[in-house]
Amino acid sequence: AQSVSQHNHHVILSEAASLELGCNYSYGGTVNLFWYVQYPGQHLQLLLKYFSGDPLVKGIKGFEAEFIKSKFSFNLRKPSVQWSDTAEYFCAALGDKLIFGTGTRLQVFP
Amino acid sequence: NAGVTQTPKFQVLKTGQSMTLQCAQDMNHEYMSWYRQDPGMGLRLIHYSVGAGITDQGEVPNGYNVSRSTTEDFPLRLLSAAPSQTSVYFCASSLSGANVLTFGAGSRLTVL
Numbered sequence: 001a002q003s004v005s006q007h008n009h010h011v012i013l014s015e016a017a018s019l020e021l022g023c024n025y026s027y028g029g030t031v032n033l034f035w036y037v038q039y040p041g042q043h044l045q046l047l048l049k050y051f052s053g054d055p056l057v058k059g060i061k062g063f064e065a066e067f068i069k070s071k072f073s074f075n076l077r078k079p080s081v082q083w084s085d086t087a088e089y090f091c092a093a094l095g096d097k098l099i100f101g102t103g104t105r106l107q108v109f110p
Numbered sequence: 111n112a113g114v115t116q117t118p119k120f121q122v123l124k125t126g127q128s129m130t131l132q133c134a135q136d137m138n139h140e141y142m143s144w145y146r147q148d149p150g151m152g153l154r155l156i157h158y159s160v161g162a163g164i165t166d167q168g169e170v171p172n173g174y175n176v177s178r179s180t181t182e183d184f185p186l187r188l189l190s191a192a193p194s195q196t197s198v199y200f201c202a203s204s205l206s207g208a209n210v211l212t213f214g215a216g217s218r219l220t221v222l
Contacts, residue, residue, distance in 0.1 A: 009150070036211075043214065043215050044153075044200070044202075044213045045213075049210060051208075090152060097155060097166075097168060098143070098155065098158075098211065100145070100153040100154070100155075101152055102150060102151055102152035103152040103153075
């Protein structure tokens with residue numbers, strides 16, 4: 001069965017710290033991969049996506065993610081977080097349907 | 111304004127009552143879907159549709175019905191509400207299942 005796992009449920013960082021959020025998926029075929037973000041009180045917005053080509057993809061607000069096929073992973077990174085990055089982050093994989101992970105709540109303190 | 115419109119934004123039901131959550135999009139998207147969001151569980155797919163007249167089950171379809179008589183509308187029906195259906199529901203659409211989803215603002219449902 002298709003599934004997505006996010007290992008970090010709650011991450012707390014200080015401003016300027018580096019961020020890496022883990023995401024692993026399972027599916028027997030080709031997948032498209034996404035990271036969505038939900039800021040407090042808002043609905044989900046796309047952060048970045050991978051369909052094919054360069055496995056290192058860059059998204060909005062300085063975020064990037066790397067698709068590693070051999071590890072079934074699509075980890076999200078940002079070199080230096082800001083207070084405004086406080087939000088919940090969802091990894092999603094599209095195989096035969098779009099499935100989301102359970103989310104990671106990121107809190108960034110000034 | 112183009113986008114996904116969900117109504118109502120808030121609803122309180124008693125156990126056993128029925129209701130319909132409405133979802134409409136004006137972007138001519140073929141793909142529409144319903145998710146529920148619960149703390150610690152992320153978003154779980156309830157039902158989805160790849161076009162008018164076509165619907166399919168997601169991860170957690172029990173207790174919910176959908177229909178897709180037009181491209182624009184994708185209502186979600188709760189036939190007999192249960193407290194376990196207390197959640198925030200999001201409707202989302204895209205040009206096709208492989209494209210980026212556009213989400214509605216959500217509908218918060220409480221079942222007493």
